[in-house]
Amino acid sequence: MAKRSTLFIRIVEAKNLPIKDITGSSDPYCIVRIDNEAIIRTATIWKTLSPFWGEEYNVHLPPSFHTVSLHVMDEDSLSRDDVIGKVSISKEALTSKPQGLDGWMNLTEIDPDEEVQGEIHLQISLLGDGDVPHKLCCRVLEARDLAKKDRNGASDPFVRVRYNGKSHESAVVKKSCYPRWNESFEFELDDTLADSLLCVEVWDWDLVSRNDFLGKVLFNINRLQSAQQEEGWFRLGPDKPKHSQHEGTLGSLRLQLRLRDETVLPSSHYQPLTELLSQSVGTHLNGNWPDLIMLIDETTTSENRQEVANNLVKLFLGQGLIKEFLDVLFKLELEKTTEPNTLFRSNSLASKSMESFLKVAGMQYLHRLLGPTINRIFEEKKYVELDPNKVELKDAGCTGLHRLHTEADVIQQSSSLLQSYLSELLAAILQSASYCPLLLCQALQQLYYRVQACFPDPEYRKVKFIAVTSFLCLRFISPAIMSPKLFHLREKHADARTSRTLLLLAKAVQTIGNLDTLVCCSKEPWMIPLQPAIQQGISQLKDFITRLVSCHDSEDLCLQTRMSLQCGTMEKEGFLFLHKTKDKCIPMTSPFKKYYVTLSKDTLSYSRTQHSKKTSFISLPKIRAVEKVEEKCFGSPNVMQIISSEDSGQQETLYLDCKSVNELNQWLSALRKACSHNTNTMSSYHPGIYKADRWSCCHQKEKTDPGCDKTRHGVTLQEWYDPLDPDLEAQLIYRHLSSVQHAMRDKYYELIKQEHADEADSDKDHKMVDGVTRLFTILQDLHEAHAAVEEKERLKNKNVFLELQT
Template sequence: MAKRSSLSIRIVEGKNLPAKDITGSSDPYCIVKVDNEPIIRTATVWKTLCPFWGEEYQVHLPPTFHAVAFYVMDEDALSRDDVIGKVCLTRDTLAAHPKGFSGWAHLTEVDPDEEVQGEIHLRLEVVPGPRARRLRCSVLEARDLAPKDRNGASDPFVRVRYNGQTQETSIVKKSCYPRWNETFEFELEEGATEPLCVAAWDWDLVSRNDFLGKVIFNVQRLWATQQEEGWFRLQPDQSKSRRGEGSLGSLQLEVRLRDETVLPSGCYQPLVRLLCCEVKLGTQGPGQLIPLIEETTSTECRQDVATNLLKLFLGQGLAKDFLDLLFQLELGRTSEANTLFRSNSLASKSMESFLKVAGMRYLHGVLGPIIDRVFEEKKYVELDPSKVEVKDVGCSGLHRPQTEAEVLEQSAQTLRTHLGALLSALSRSVRACPAVVRATFRQLFRRVRERFPSAQHENVPFIAVTSFLCLRFFSPAIMAPKLFHLRERHADARTSRTLLLLAKAVQNVGNMDTPASRAKEAWMEPLQPTVRQGVAQLKDFITKLVDIEEKEELDLQRALSLQAPPVKEGPLFIHRTKGKGHLMSSFKKLHFSLTTEALSFAKTPSSKKSALVKLANIRAAEKVEEKSFGSSHVMQVIYEDDAGTPQTVYLQCKCVNELNQWLSALRKVSINNPGLLGSYHPGVFRGDKWSCCHQKDKSDLGCDKTRSRVTLQEWNDPLDHDLEAQLIYRHLLGVEAALREKHRELSAATGAGSVRTGPGEASEDPLAQLLQVLQDLQEAHSSSPAGSRPSGPNRPLALQT
């Protein structure tokens, strides 16, 4: 049994941001921090005060996190990026919105005294004294303090204040992980109500000291316990008045916290077996459950339900059968061929999820080179005469302004080139298409042809395939390549227009160049020869795609399984510490590949790879302090070599997103390794001590806790069968009342009995069985150990300020 928390985050857009550049504009991007640790960076949207991002992320993290903050920044090429403002959502705020927080939030000013992080280790005791009892406060150590100095560290000391008296610890230079082991005593007066304040500060020689956080204790509670020791989270100073809300602009967000207690696998087997049985029987069986799930699922959560079901059946090897059942159900209620799969039905949403889960690598292979070329060329492209801006085009080869007709012709030629290249790449990709995707499209093609067999509907089976492949997969990826991981940045306005026109052309090809699609935008006419040729190419491609034999498909699937794709790959800089100083030139650029067996490297992507770390030997993957190498994007992989000796390799990434993606991938593939570390050193051992905590023992256990559970969800993640089953159970529990009402209606119509007639006697009615399974799972959750949020035995003593 495990408690899991996840944050679904969608950063939509900003508005009315203040201008930070001399041009009267800004170049905004967002940084997302969970408990002050950067997890996500959006792309920059250039020269705007109303940016649109539309970026979605899912973060898995321990249930002990406190807050998620969204910082809006202005990117500067020559100086440090400016902070525009932030939105902070506490865990309690998110928990109060079960369906998620959604809407506009005003940006607030970023006050350095509120930007605190880390924890402090204290021991508090009430001890006898010569005249009265005394309060003894031992300041032991702190971890993960905010770096306030340019060197990426702080010079922390602690100030303890009680009853008008103040005492201070010594200063620990250049450390965010200081150890003091100093004790202070204060005289206690019985009945006194003044709290004890323990505040951490960063000492500065020239300027004022920087505030690092504080903890306030109720001394009266300490009288009862006499002694307490533990780690306490540092709190910000929120006594200052804030700048008026709204003056810094607003941010539109969608954030949902999901806490799940995942039971042992055996608890979910009845639910999984019941759903799988329904899918295997298809329309030949009772056929109640899948249609009922669709009927009782609201539009707003249909995508989540479709994704969860799809992943569950993928894990059971029944994805094709599940989608086939949905195809038959939709075909059964569709009378007009031109409306087929045009609604946001469970079939449409499930196919969208299926293509993203099973076909994303295929999409990258076909579409990636074309998208890269569009971004690199940055050509002005426009077909709509009403939108042509000749002044934006530049001069022709004769150094004269181009005419509108020349612009339109040149634009058409550019689009014809891109469209032709895309269709050619698609035509050559039959064998590259994943076997399970090919099998699903073949089944869809056959079902539609059986439903609409007449000659007038000859193109309907092809359009059914292209409605998903082109309209719901390729076209959205062309319009927003950043959201499909094809590019790291959003397109600028010129490139975005080119992509939009190319996506429209692909949609026209996908619609089989029908008169209705041509009539919408007559100015697309210059592309018609390429579109018509593309229709023929696409039909030939689909014919080959769905013509594969079952045996050939199995052989292809086995061949592909022998060549398991890497979990993560890309260029990184490798470094091994030597000497006392950090040398940026000592980083060496290599191409790394992470598989389910090892982390390997090579000089180039095509070179022979050498294993660096065996997967089974990884003990932790964590970030490294910025001061260690002069970069905030360095990670360390702690592992054991073949002799069992602990080793560490340091790898530098180019940005915070790449850093967290690599950390996430490494943590996922090694999560079940024996001997995972609970603590680590975020610094390096240089000379004779650790740079983080200054300890001289190289084998010291570590001054910070590892974060092995903090991961980002990605399209190529391994399936988590128990979690998917739990999420499906959670959804069905939410619509249980509707399911029971439906069962009563069916029982009244057929004269069937109740859900369970006696001890151990299960009804053969699938819906009745489902209701009983839900009841059993509810009882299993009720009898599981209470999953209150871990807070430590010391939490009641500290007052939250």
């Protein structure tokens, strides 16, 4: 059994942001923090006070997290980035809205006294003769992950303990966010103050300016008297918030957030549900009525259709039945469609499932297909415009030494450039038939022939091609061209000029995908210069589809493809800067060297170039921790460390320097997920480095010291290359089916009533009754299993409370 929290974040847009630059505008971006740890950075949108991002993320979190905050920043190339404001949402606020938060939220000022983080290790006890305590003892042991208040990337923390009007202060620990004090402070207990408070505050000492507040913990002495002693790590809280003079003037942020807490039971609990769903697509292939999939299709609402489609696609991928599942949906969609021109154009479960399947099974194919053309457009930054109403001659430059471009010149040059990009892309599409994933080919193949059988008349000869292009071009290739960052093709959004070029190219691809130039050119006549290229593209695309659906590969290769998807393609690669250390001291100059790093299913390997032989390996089962490194250690905020153990037992650390916080967290996520089943993991680590005979974080001199901060295995980002998790997908499907159980029952009775009129289909009726009855029984069994787990957890928490009381 495992507990998992997943947070869906969609950063949509902002409005009415304040001006931060002398140009009268700002260059805003967002940083997402989980308990003050930065995990996501959006793209910068240049020169605007109303930016649109439209970026989506799924973050897997430990159930113990407290707060999600989004900081809106203004990027400056010459000085430090300016802080515009923030939105903070507590875990309690997210939990209270299971349907999610969706709307505009005002940005608030960032108060340094509220921006606290970290924990402090305390032991508080009551001392006295017999049963009557007369002294209060507070032992301050250590703290971890304190906020960095000084320019050197650390703080100089000390502790102030206050009780009954008296206070004591600890020694100052210089340059550390992981200080160790091990000091005790005693106070005379005042019996008259039944509800008196012990306050433990942490401060950053400053020689010249005033001390900075780092956080505090409050203890009710009256409650403590029943326990006599309390020891543990306590989360530091903020001071009382001050009234903001900028309230309502910093703009607002439009967000969508949804937190899902899941208790995932052992696999045996989900096996009946998985088997029943697998049988439902299997019986369909044998000519029987599709029962459960039909009911799911009929009762899934538009609000959660995409999520349900994602879960079903991953579950059937894991079972090796994705083709069969998609074929059931194709058939159901065709049975409901009377007008072929609208086929697969709605946001049905079939359309959403095929969309999800393309991203899971075809993302590497998409990168290979579009990468060269997209990179060329970004690098060339040519001015391209076909619409005469939008031509800006000042942006077009000159044709010669003294002659400015005319409008006709701009359109002529733009047409030539777009035709060049389009020709390059179409040539790449034609060549891609040889490397298109087999499972993708087979899914498109069965779609093609299913539609051909449904619309065999000569007047509908284009429909089977349009069915394929409606997914491949309109829902996959074209959106990726318009927004390369959202499909991981580029690290940043395009600027305004490049974005317009991408939009025009995407329009051309959409027109080719519709297999009709007349409709586009009648609505947007300025597209006419591209008509010959589009017409040729339609012919080439038809040839490509014909080749794609004619593949007849062996069953062995098919099984191999299934198995690779079933296990997940946990492969990540790219250039990083590395530094490897055993007992060597870190040199004063930059110790990092550029390597090409590859993460496969079993190893992390690296070499000096992409295609050279991998000479260095780390076996994934030997990795004990994957964590961030403090910025002050190497002067970079994006360094991570991989701590592994050799066969001899000796510990080894590999440092990786990434170019951005997004790249850093993508590698952290990939490695943590790849090592999720490792048994010999560390519970604590050093976020600093061992230099000058001591750890830079906590100043401990023993190199083998176990660590001053807890490891953070739980925070990971969901990516398209994540390995499949059958139990989690089954749990998510169970939760959805439970929420629509009554609707499914009503729909089931409605279908039965319709079928009773046809006595010849009694066998079909019997099979549906059997399948649906089993489904409701399985859902009830899972409900009872979850209830038992919750009751066990409740009793456990109750026993812990009683132990504290006694």
